[in-house]
Amino acid sequence: MPINIPQIDYAAILPExxxxxxxxxxxxxxxxxxGNRRYYTGYLALxxxxxxxxxxxxxxxxxxxxxxxxxxxxxxxxxxKLVFLLGSFLVILLSDNFTRLxxxxxxxxxxxxxxATLGMxxxxxxxxxxxxxxxxxxxxxxxxVLAGIRRVDLKSNEASLKYFFLGAFATGFVVFxxxxxxxxxxxxxxxxxxxxxxxxFPNSGLYLMIxxxxxxxGLAFKMASFPFHMWVPDVYEGAPTAVTAFMSSGxxxxxxxxxxxxxxxxxxxxxxxxxxxxxxxxxTTMFVGNLTAISQSNVKRMLAYSSIAHAxxxxxxxxxxxxxxVSAVAFYILCYTVMNIGAFAVLIIVESxxxxxxxxxxxxxxxxRHPILGAAMALFxxxxxxxxxxxxxxxxxxxxxxxxxxxxxxxxxxxVINSLISVYYYLRVVVVxxxxxxxxxxRPVTYPSALYVALVIAVMAVLALGILPSYxxxxxxxxxxxxx
Amino acid sequence: MFETYFPIVFLLLVSIAAxxxxxLLSKFLGRKSPESKYMDTPYExxxxxxxxxxxxxxxxxxxxxxxxxxxxxEVVFMYPWAVVYDRLALxxxxxxxxxxxxxxxxxxxxxxxxxLKWD
Numbered sequence: 001m002p003i004n005i006p007q008i009d010y011a012a013i014l015p016e017x018x019x020x021x022x023x024x025x026x027x028x029x030x031x032x033x034x035g036n037r038r039y040y041t042g043y044l045a046l047x048x049x050x051x052x053x054x055x056x057x058x059x060x061x062x063x064x065x066x067x068x069x070x071x072x073x074x075x076x077x078x079x080x081k082l083v084f085l086l087g088s089f090l091v092i093l094l095s096d097n098f099t100r101l102x103x104x105x106x107x108x109x110x111x112x113x114x115x116a117t118l119g120m121x122x123x124x125x126x127x128x129x130x131x132x133x134x135x136x137x138x139x140x141x142x143x144x145v146l147a148g149i150r151r152v153d154l155k156s157n158e159a160s161l162k163y164f165f166l167g168a169f170a171t172g173f174v175v176f177x178x179x180x181x182x183x184x185x186x187x188x189x190x191x192x193x194x195x196x197x198x199x200x201f202p203n204s205g206l207y208l209m210i211x212x213x214x215x216x217x218g219l220a221f222k223m224a225s226f227p228f229h230m231w232v233p234d235v236y237e238g239a240p241t242a243v244t245a246f247m248s249s250g251x252x253x254x255x256x257x258x259x260x261x262x263x264x265x266x267x268x269x270x271x272x273x274x275x276x277x278x279x280x281x282x283x284t285t286m287f288v289g290n291l292t293a294i295s296q297s298n299v300k301r302m303l304a305y306s307s308i309a310h311a312x313x314x315x316x317x318x319x320x321x322x323x324x325x326v327s328a329v330a331f332y333i334l335c336y337t338v339m340n341i342g343a344f345a346v347l348i349i350v351e352s353x354x355x356x357x358x359x360x361x362x363x364x365x366x367x368x369r370h371p372i373l374g375a376a377m378a379l380f381x382x383x384x385x386x387x388x389x390x391x392x393x394x395x396x397x398x399x400x401x402x403x404x405x406x407x408x409x410x411x412x413x414x415x416v417i418n419s420l421i422s423v424y425y426y427l428r429v430v431v432v433x434x435x436x437x438x439x440x441x442x443r444p445v446t447y448p449s450a451l452y453v454a455l456v457i458a459v460m461a462v463l464a465l466g467i468l469p470s471y472x473x474x475x476x477x478x479x480x481x482x483x484x
Numbered sequence: 485m486f487e488t489y490f491p492i493v494f495l496l497l498v499s500i501a502a503x504x505x506x507x508l509l510s511k512f513l514g515r516k517s518p519e520s521k522y523m524d525t526p527y528e529x530x531x532x533x534x535x536x537x538x539x540x541x542x543x544x545x546x547x548x549x550x551x552x553x554x555x556x557x558e559v560v561f562m563y564p565w566a567v568v569y570d571r572l573a574l575x576x577x578x579x580x581x582x583x584x585x586x587x588x589x590x591x592x593x594x595x596x597x598x599x600l601k602w603d
Contacts, residue, residue, distance in 0.1 A: 005575050028589045031596030 009066035012059065012073050015052040015081060016121050022048025023114035030107025038106040039099055042450075045092050045110035049117070053085040065127060069189055072127040079330055080124040080257045084250055087337045088117045091246040093454035094345050098242045101352060104149055112149075113246065116142035120254035129178045129188040132258050136174065136222070139254060140167050143247055147239040159238025166221070166231045174218030180211030190266040212267060212274055216259075223255035224248075225311045226285035236304035241351060241358070244300065245344030248307040249337040256314055256333055260326050263318055278318040279411060285312030286418040293425045299347060300358040302425060303340070306384060309422060310336055313415060316399055320406040328398035331473050335383070335391035335465055342458030343380040345451060346373060360432055367433035374433045376459050381426040383462050386419045391465035398469075547599055558587050 010017070025048075026041045033040065056078055065072040092113060099106045119139025126132035144167060148160025178188060184207035185193050193208070221228040236244045263274065289309025296302040314336075317329035347358060354362040367374025383390035396419060400412045465472055565572070565580055572579075594600060 005572070024586060024589050027593050031593055 004068075006068040006070075007066060009064050012062075012064040012066050013071065013125075014055040014059070015085075016118055016125075018052040018055055019048055019114050019118045019121065022051070023111045023118065026107055026111040026114070030111070033107070039096065041107045041110050042092055042096050042099070045114055046089065048114055049085050049089045049092065052117075052121075053082060053089070056081045056085065067131075069191065070128040070131050071125055073125055076260070076326065076330065077125040077257070080253060080333075081121050083253055083330070083334045083337055084117055084120045084124070086334075087246065087249045087253070087341060088113055090338070090341045090345075090454045090458060091242055093450045093457075094245060094341070094348060095242040096450035097352075098240065098348055098451075102150060102240060104240065109146070109149055112142040112146050115139075116146065116246070116250065120250055120257075123254040124257040126258065126261070127190050129181065129190065129262075132261075133174060133178060135254075136171065136218075136258075139251060140171065140222075143167075143243075143251065146243045147235055147247070149243065150240050153238075155238035156240060157238075159235040162231050162238075163235045170218045170221035170228065172218075173214050173221075177211045177214030177216075177218065180207050180214060182211075184208040184211060190261055193266045208267075209273055212263065213277065215262060216274070216277065219255045219259055220281060223252045223259075223311045223314070224308050225281050225315060226288050226308070229285070229288065229308045229311075232308055233301050233304045236307070237298065237300050241300065241344055241348050244304075245341045245348075248303070248344075249333075249340050252307070252311060252314070253333040253337065256317075256329055259318060260329065264321050264326055272321075275319050275321060278315055279408075282312050282315035282319060282411065283414055285309070285315060286415060287312075290418050290421040290425075293422070296425070297360050298358055299350075299360055299363065299429060302360075302429075303343060303347070306422065306426070307340070309418065310340075310384075312418070313396065313399060316403050316408070316411060316415060319408055319411060320403045322402060322406055324405060325399070325402040327473075328395075328402045331469070332395040332399050334473070335395035335462075338458050338461040338465070339380045339383040339390070339392055342455065342462060343377065343384065345455045345458060346377040346380065348451065349373060360429065363429055363432050365433070365437045367430075368437055376455055377433060378430045379459060379462055381429055383466065385423045385426040387423070389463070389466045391462045391469075394466060394469040544602065551594060551599065554587065554590065558584070 022044060026044050029044075030038055030041060059073060060075075060078050063072075063074045092110065095109065095113075098104070099109055116139045119135045119137070119142065122135030122138065123132055126135055144160055144164040147163045148156050150156035181193060182188050184205075187193060217228065220226075221231075224232045236248060239247060263278075267274070286309055289305050289307070289312055293302050293305035293309065296305060314329050314332055317325040317332075350362055350366065351358050363377075367378070379390065383392035386392040386396040388394075396415075400415060403412045403415075561583065562580070565576060569576065
């Protein structure tokens with residue numbers, strides 16, 4: 001009996017091949033480079049990310065399903081991949097000086113960033129729950145190591161260990177959920193889950209929902225949503241700041257991508273059953289994130305809680321569960337990636353000036369001594385709060401619009417109230433930067449140029465997305481049409 | 485559909501009966517020995533225990549063990565491939581080369597990084 005060899009479209013997976021190939025190449029050359037020159041591998045990583053982005057862009061809007069239907073590239077996956085690659089690009093730029101300053105193992109660092117990006121890309125393109133799971137693991141394992149890459153720092157070790165134990169536990173839920181979905185429908189393929197559900201056993205609808213709920217637990221953990229958010233502040237604070245910037249944007253985007261694929265695309269109308277869960281998760285996550293952020297005196301922790309709050313806003317899309325909501329959340333994650341990484345870029349500069357201190361006090365007078373840096377930070381924070389004319393405003397605008405179109409008025413009102421709460425703690429940093437002068441002199445640190453490039457890109461992106469959102473983002477085309 | 489789970493329930497009951505039964509038997513039939521210094525020591529095949537089990541190991545053991553697992557899995561993957569080698573033909577051969585190649589990069593990495601040096 002001959003074995004059917006799957007049809008493989010190598011062009012469709014070219015971005016993944018480039019990212020993974022470059023990660024392997026960096027791993028291969030790193031031990032041959034003397035230790036003090038290893039940060040040059042950052043350029044290789046940049047090259048890989050740019051190559052992958054070009055390959056992704058070249059395949060834009062081409063719908064290909066390959067590997068016997070396991071893997072699919074469509075408009076949605078292409079857009080999400082470009083967001084991941086943009087995030088990785090900015091983080092690699094941030095890391096250049098950072099890895100040298102902290103003496104991090106640069107080769108391993110960049111290699112792991114690329115592997116994590118590869119995992120995210122696999123998650124965005126997965127058309128099968130097993131492929132999704134492999135992508136999730138590639139991403140997660142790389143991130144566990146990245147969180148602890150400062151081996152000599154106890155906090156970094158703590159972050160890595162906490163992330164690993166809790167993350168492995170969450171992954172267990174994902175696998176259990178996949179098992180339930182398979183049990184209910186007899187397939188792990190996302191295009192067929194809806195087709196044959198309710199036909200296998202009398203109760204398969206129930207088991208499908210149990211499976212979906214378990215899957216949701218695991219993904220809610222990865223995107224730092226309410227009852228599964230406990231790890232976030234400690235891990236984000238302990239991990240090196242550039243890694244935190246990466247962790248708070250990439251995995252969240254990847255979790256959103258797979259949530260959209262499972263709960264909006266595959267489950268189709270069944271999602272209505274699970275929508276109340278999303279409603280509760282969204283509201284509680286917003287309140288917990290925003291209210292706890294108020295009492296933080298550490299800017300890194302404050303950004304961690306803000307990341308939780310933003311996970312809450314993004315959940316709104318799954319309550320609305322429409323084609324528009326998917327486009328809106330994809331736009332949201334794009335905006336969140338640039339403004340969040342931008343804020344972390346400023347935090348890295350401030351940290352390097354104050355011996356790794358990231359308390360609110362170390363921002364005192366920053367706006368007066370370094371007006372441009374202060375203005376950039378203010379812009380990112382205003383954008384995170386969702387005030388026009390920044391990216392954050394339109395991100396929230398499209399998301400809330402999608403919710404209102406589906407009649408979720410109360411949810412939108414709660415989200416707007418939460419945005420108002422968040423203004424307090426975001427603007428507090430701006431007040432400290434501009435209204436209070438400092439006696440202590442800022443040490444003149446020569447600015448790392450790569451970090452500045454990242455900062456300029458982030459500032460321009462926040463402004464461009466805030467002024468001409470529809471120019472950069474095609475809202476008129478549905479990204480992912482709900483199934484069934 | 486639940487009949488298929490009967491063997492698992494049966495296995496569960498047997499294992500509870502075996503474990504619990506042995507415990508209860510020894511409790512009822514066993515000789516109540518007076519306090520002795522052997523009461524608190526773990527049973528080690530009749531040999532007197534020497535020292536604590538929780539000792540500090542050099543981390544190198546773990547490193548070698550982890551690296552061993554990686555290449556162990558590689559060999560495990562080769563078995564099914566070898567069984568259907570003729571049916572997968574060239575495609576399978578190239579896929580296996582890619583797989584081994586990726587692991588080889590890992591091997592070169594650990595070798596050059598000195599992870600296999602004992603001292």
